[in-house]
Amino acid sequence: MAEAALLAAEYGGSVPQLLHKHGYGPGRPVTNEAVQSGAWSRCGYGGCNYAGTPESLRNHQGKTGHR
Ligand SMILES: [Zn+2]
Numbered sequence: 001m002a003e004a005a006l007l008a009a010e011y012g013g014s015v016p017q018l019l020h021k022h023g024y025g026p027g028r029p030v031t032n033e034a035v036q037s038g039a040w041s042r043c044g045y046g047g048c049n050y051a052g053t054p055e056s057l058r059n060h061q062g063k064t065g066h067r
Contacts, residue, residue: 031051034040041057043050045066052060061067 031040035042035051040051040053043057043060043066045061045064048064048066050057050060050064050066
């Protein structure tokens with residue numbers, strides 16, 4: 001779980017804590033921020049707007065064939 005280790009190292013293992021720290025809440029574009037920070041990746045296949053951790057992106061691409 002390299003992603004979990006990275007999160008633990010950078011954010012103390014608590015994403016909600018990270019979000020709170022940066023003032024995110026309902027309605028804030030946290031997905032865009034996560035992508036811009038490099039923590040998440042966007043699919044981008046054929047204009048697909050899916051974004052997530054590297055692990056969830058792999059799942060998404062496996063299910064949809066977006067690669
Ligand atoms: Zn996609």
